[in-house]
Amino acid sequence: MKRGSAWGAAFLLLAWQSAGCSGQGTADGKPVQKDGGKPPVAVExxxxxxxxxxxxxxxxxxxxxxxxxxxxxxxxxxxxxxxxTEWVRVKKGDPLARVDTREAEAILKRAEASVEMAKAGLLEAQAATNRAEREYERAQKLKEAGLVTRQNLDDALTQREAAAARVAAAKAQIAAADEDVRQAKTRISKAVIRAPFDGIVAERFVNVGEVVGEMQKVVFRVVDPRLLDLTVSVPSGEMGAVRVGQALTFSTDAIPGKVFAGKVRFINPVVSEADRSVKVVAEVRNVPEELKGGMFVKGRIVTGQRPGVLLAPRTALLTWDVAAKKGDLLVVEKDLAHRRTVRTGSVSGDLVEIASGLAKGETVITRGGFNVKDGDRVNITRIDGGQ
Known part of the structure; x- marks a missing residue:
């Protein structure tokens, strides 16, 4: 009996030790989490x-x-x-180049000689007119005395009228010759190619000795860089919001860190068949002349302002369908993350308008959300830029 009791006591002790080893706990004696869940995810x-x-x-x-x-x-x-030469500043009317005028000068001299000949012809015609006047007066007196016939008087009148016509023709010849002189002088004055306005000679296409045709070859390209046109394309779906006079702000990679401004001046009434967009031209004052023609720019046409718009950071959006204006984000409620679909609107820098699906003051995850699933516990390490 004693041996049986000893064996029974040993068996109970062994069973108790086995139960102790298989209990919940760690090697250092600390208990593990009863729910077996993962730790909170650190997010901003x-x-x-x-x-x-x-x-x-x-x-x-x-x-x-x-x-x-x-x-x-x-x-x-x-x-x-x-x-x-190229890239020099010029004023309106400054000479740029001159064409050979020897042929035009010869034409001018001939025209001036024609004027002198026409003046001499006028003097001759005036002398003939004076003589015809005297003959007519004499014929009138002789007719009154009965010494000439009516036919003789008519002939004298005809001679007087013809002489007056020759005077008028001579004056017309003088006027025509004077016009030829003016045209020749004008042609000579056009031999000097002048700047059409204040600006800069952007390109020169001729050298001394080259032959140019009348209004054929471009010899200089002059630009005024103080006023620029910015031509942009606006999708046809948004053209209804564009108005003449609206501000347009833009920047260019050529001048980093600086924002420029202009105003919408023209809106093309025709939509492009190629990409269904509308060309819009904005006027940009370029004083000082930092911007250059040909620069590529990115900008924004300001179409209006609205007060009290609900905004969230772009980084809060896990997914974002810009065309459909909807996206998903994670909202934190009592340390739990909940995935929520929201309606989006306009964009302002790093902020996105939330049209519906979110309320003012609600907390959204902006960083670390790729590790978070719907319903996960989170630990917010930073909020609104503060600890």
Whole structure:
């Protein structure tokens, strides 16, 4: 009996030890989590806020000088002088080049000689007129005395009228010759190619000795860089919001960190068949002349302002269908993340308008959300830029 009791006590002790080893716990004696869940995910968050929102349309385009002229020679001939080179500033009327005028000067001399000949012809016609007047007066007196016939008097009258006609013809010849002189002088004056306005000679296409035709070859390209046109394309679906006079802000990679401004001046009434967009031209004042024609720019047409618009950071959106204006984000409620679909609207910098699906003051995850699933516990380490 004693041996049986000893064996029974040993068995109970062994069973108790086995139960102790298989109990919940760790090697250091600390208990493990009873629910077996994963630890909270560290995230950064921001609260949805309201602010005044500036609506706009994002655009891209290129700059060009508003005033640009391709200067041509108005007369044909050989270039005998070039007064300017490229990239120099000129004033309106400054000479750029001169065409050979020897042929035009010869034409002018002939025209001046024709004027002198016409004046001499006028003097001759006036003398003949005076003589015809005297003959007519004499014939009248002789007719009164009965010494000439009616036919003789009529002949004298005809001679007087013909002489007066020759005077008128001589005056007309003088006027025509004078006009030839003026035209010849004008042609000679056109031999000097001049700047059409204040600006800069962007390109020169001729050298001394080259032959140019009348209004054929471009010899200089002059631009005024103080006023530029910015041409952009606006999708046809958004063209209803564009109005003449609206502001357009833009930047270019050529001048980083600086924002420029212009105003919408023209809206093309025709939609492009190629991409269903509308061309819009904005006028940009370029003083000082930092911008250059041909620059590619990215900008935004300001179409209006709205107060009290609910905004959330772009980084809060896990998915975002811009065309459908909807996206998903994670909202934190009592340390739990809940995935929610929201309606989006306009974009303002790093903020997105939330049209529906979110309330002011609600907390949304902005960083670390890729590790979070719907219903996960989170630990917010930073909110609204603060600890």
């Amino acid at each position: 968050a921001s609260r949805a806020t309201t602010a005044d929102l500036t609506d706009g349309i994002s655009v891209v385009g290129s700059l060009a000088a508003k005033f640009q002229s391709d200067a041509k020679s108005e007369i044909g001939g050989s270039i005998v002088e070039v007064y300017v």
